[in-house]
Amino acid sequence: MTAPLIRIEALGKRFQSGGGLFARPRAMMAVRDVTLSVGKGEVLGVVGESGCGKSTLARLVLRLIEPTSGRVTFDGTEITALSPPALRRMRRRMAMVFQDPYSSLDPRYTLADVLAEPFRVQNEPLPANRVEAMLAAVGLPAALAGNHPHQLSGGQRQRVGIARALALRPDFVVLDEPTASLDVSIQAQIIALLADLRDRLGLSYLFISHDLGLVRYFCDRIVVMYLGAVVEVLPDTATAPRHPYTQALMESNFAPDPARRRAIEPLSGEIPSPFALPPGCAFAARCPRASDLCRRQPPALDGDATHPVACFHPL
């Protein structure tokens, strides 16, 4: 890995939900003790099933929500310790592209308004011709500047979402399932655009996806999450998985039958409730290799190892 741009240390997020006259509120850890780095110019993929904490991790990294524990350092500055004004200045250097370009763009705004918005938030004047330059950078004609989002196709809208994220020339962009709502052919174009922008602008990405195939195509390293915790970090896309969960995820992801792709079929057993995690490994109930030790004690993950794997019986 290159020199780290982002350092995430022992990050945790607890959510409380429910509660009322007859029910006690229930608490769960959406992100559990995550330690990771994102290198300069790196595309770090984060993959896992729905609800494993990917989006929560992304929001914590940008400090859009406050962590319960741990810290995040951006280019040497601890952003989890910054005052609101200092955080706002630091946010210039970080951005996010959302999954759904339909709901993340205000329908009342023209594209010119959408692309001017980040400057307004930062109290900065909009440089001359910047809107046209931003549209060109994402492959859209300047003539679209006066259009509203509903006049665009899904792919064009996501290009606008990317242009908006890059408006202030950030160093780091979180891509939260940026192609999940697009057709496969459009997905490929958006991924090619993101790869090109990374090369041209020297960007670092945190790329969140439930699609391991896509992550393996696009990312340099891959973080695999299960029930809020990192279970494995693949050091590149060629290395074989060592965690039984990653292997199962791969088998289901590459299954030719779409029905098999949805459920992780090689695995039997219940997914534990995030509100009542077992004392040992959270994956033990579904794991073909689980032993008594796994059910008693949670396996640790060495966040600084080249190929960390949280498993007592790795492949």
Ligand SMILES: Nc1ncnc2c1ncn2[C@@H]1O[C@H](COP(=O)(O)OP(=O)(O)OP(=O)(O)O)[C@@H](O)[C@H]1O
């Ligand atoms: N604001 C919140 N309040 C309470 N619980 C929350 C909140 N946000 C997320 N959660 C819970 O935290 C867990 C992780 O959610 P998160 O959205 O981070 O998962 P995810 O891996 O991104 O899922 P998906 O792929 O479906 O978007 C889930 O169990 C979710 O219900």
